[in-house]
Amino acid sequence: MNWMFTVQQTKIPLYPFVIMASFIASVIFQALFLKRKHAEGTDILLFCLLSTVLAFTGSKALTMILALPEPVSFLEAGMTGYGGAAGVLAAAVFYEKLKPSHGVFLRAGVLSLPLLYGLSKIACFFAGCCYGLPYAGPGCVVYPGLRRGSFAPVQIMETAAFLLVFLLMDILDRRGKETVLASVMSCAAAKFLLDFLRYDHIIKTVTVNQWISLLFFASAFVLLVIRKTRKRERRTDAEKRCEE
Amino acid sequence: MICRHCGKEHVGEGEFCPFCGLKNDAAEGEVLSTADSDNAPPEEEMHGDKPQTKLLCILSLIFGFGAPAVVYAGNELLDILFRDVSFVQKMTDFAGEIAVLFPVAGLVLMIVARVKDPKSKFGKIVMWIYIAATILAVILAVILIFAFVYAMVSCCESFKNCPG
Numbered sequence: 009m010n011w012m013f014t015v016q017q018t019k020i021p022l023y024p025f026v027i028m029a030s031f032i033a034s035v036i037f038q039a040l041f042l043k044r045k046h047a048e049g050t051d052i053l054l055f056c057l058l059s060t061v062l063a064f065t066g067s068k069a070l071t072m073i074l075a076l077p078e079p080v081s082f083l084e085a086g087m088t089g090y091g092g093a094a095g096v097l098a099a100a101v102f103y104e105k106l107k108p109s110h111g112v113f114l115r116a117g118v119l120s121l122p123l124l125y126g127l128s129k130i131a132c133f134f135a136g137c138c139y140g141l142p143y144a145g146p147g148c149v150v151y152p153g154l155r156r157g158s159f160a161p162v163q164i165m166e167t168a169a170f171l172l173v174f175l176l177m178d179i180l181d182r183r184g185k186e187t188v189l190a191s192v193m194s195c196a197a198a199k200f201l202l203d204f205l206r207y208d209h210i211i212k213t214v215t216v217n218q219w220i221s222l223l224f225f226a227s228a229f230v231l232l233v234i235r236k237t238r239k240r241e242r243r244t245d246a247e248k249r250c251e252e
Numbered sequence: 253m254i255c256r257h258c259g260k261e262h263v264g265e266g267e268f269c270p271f272c273g274l275k276n277d278a279a280e281g282e283v284l285s286t287a288d289s290d291n292a293p294p295e296e297e298m299h300g301d302k303p304q305t306k307l308l309c310i311l312s313l314i315f316g317f318g319a320p321a322v323v324y325a326g327n328e329l330l331d332i333l334f335r336d337v338s339f340v341q342k343m344t345d346f347a348g349e350i351a352v353l354f355p356v357a358g359l360v361l362m363i364v365a366r367v368k369d370p371k372s373k374f375g376k377i378v379m380w381i382y383i384a385a386t387i388l389a390v391i392l393a394v395i396l397i398f399a400f401v402y403a404m405v406s407c408c409e410s411f412k413n414c415p416g
Contacts, residue, residue, distance in 0.1 A: 021397075024393070024397050025397075028390070028394075050366065050370065050379075051367070053379075053383070054363050054366060054367070054379070057359070057382070057383065057386060058359065058360070058363055061356060061359055061386070062356070065352070065353075065356055072349075079345070081345070081348075081349060082349055082352045102360070103363075106363070106364065106367050106368075107367050
């Protein structure tokens with residue numbers, strides 16, 4: 009399938025509109041999250057604008073870098089998930105440094121990532137890109153006029169997995185749990201595992217996406233261990249002071 | 253109660269925060285105690301825009317709108333003057349790609365100006381210019397998608413409006 013909607017006998021591809029919808033959903037979540045944490049209106053506006061622009065630019069920039077040495081223009085370049093994630097993370101870290109808020113902007117950015125990525129995979133499902141391994145069982149997808157054969161619905165599986173991660177992390181965050189590193193690790197693990205169902209794995213053993221996923225997972229794990237150790241040390245110091 | 257150290261909300265008025273273990277001296281209902289409010293400048297410095305803010309806003313406008321316009325105009329001129337020179341073609345292509353980053357840099361400068369000096373009028377104006385430009389860009393993108401698809405379909409089905 010290469011889904012389009014029809015306006016007066018003209019077929020319009022759904023891909024760009026679903027991508028826009030995923031960005032809008034991500035911005036709405038970030039705005040509501042920051043409002044819940046009592047951030048100022050101007051900060052909410054500026055952070056949402058910055059994260060959206062950097063997510064868009066980052067997603068295209070990574071495609072251009074990975075296409076080297078063959079040059080691809082910014083307009084022609086497709087969008088990559090990790091490029092968008094890098095953009096949102098850069099915006100979150102930058103805003104956090106600019107206006108320290110005990111990690112609120114960082115959490116807003118990181119928690120919105122699985123929502124953004126999960127919904128954008130619906131666009132890929134409609135467009136027929138990022139498709140899965142050849143598969144003819146229940147739920148297989150065909151792309152008439154675009155690709156021969158039937159394929160695993162990996163885009164929909166990614167949507168389901170990442171929306172699940174998003175909901176879980178949001179629930180944990182509302183209960184006051186640490187979610188930034190947990191969210192990064194969950195997303196990286198989900199992306200690493202689901203990538204095995206993509207068509208690229210016919211040729212490659214480990215794809216670039218999977219290497220990046222491993223890097224993110226390992227970095228988040230190390231930071232988590234360091235944070236837990238420091239928290240334990242601070243609690244011990246506080247208890248000692250209390251006794252004194 | 254919100255802890256000033258870790259920023260987490262907790263019930264109870266104990267001396268120590270149950271999350272980070274540090275002494276609880278948070279103000280009721282306050283969440284984001286920013287550096288700006290803690291180190292607020294004296295009243296006399298807040299009249300009018302600060303010179304630093306003005307510079308950031310001017311640079312933001314230059315990077316955001318001036319520089320891309322100059323680069324694209326320059327590229328068009330060089331393409332006309334040196335049409336068959338491959339080195340110039342490559343240079344203009346490269347400059348065109350780099351020019352995409354200028355508005356991003358301009359946006360970042362505007363955000364720094366707004367956050368560092370929230371009361372600046374110039375900063376507010378530049379912020380609303382960027383917001384309006386972003387909205388216009390999205391609307392233009394939607395229009396171009398429809399226009400492109402319509403032109404493609406028109407060319408394929410009935411050869412209307414096709415050049416040459």
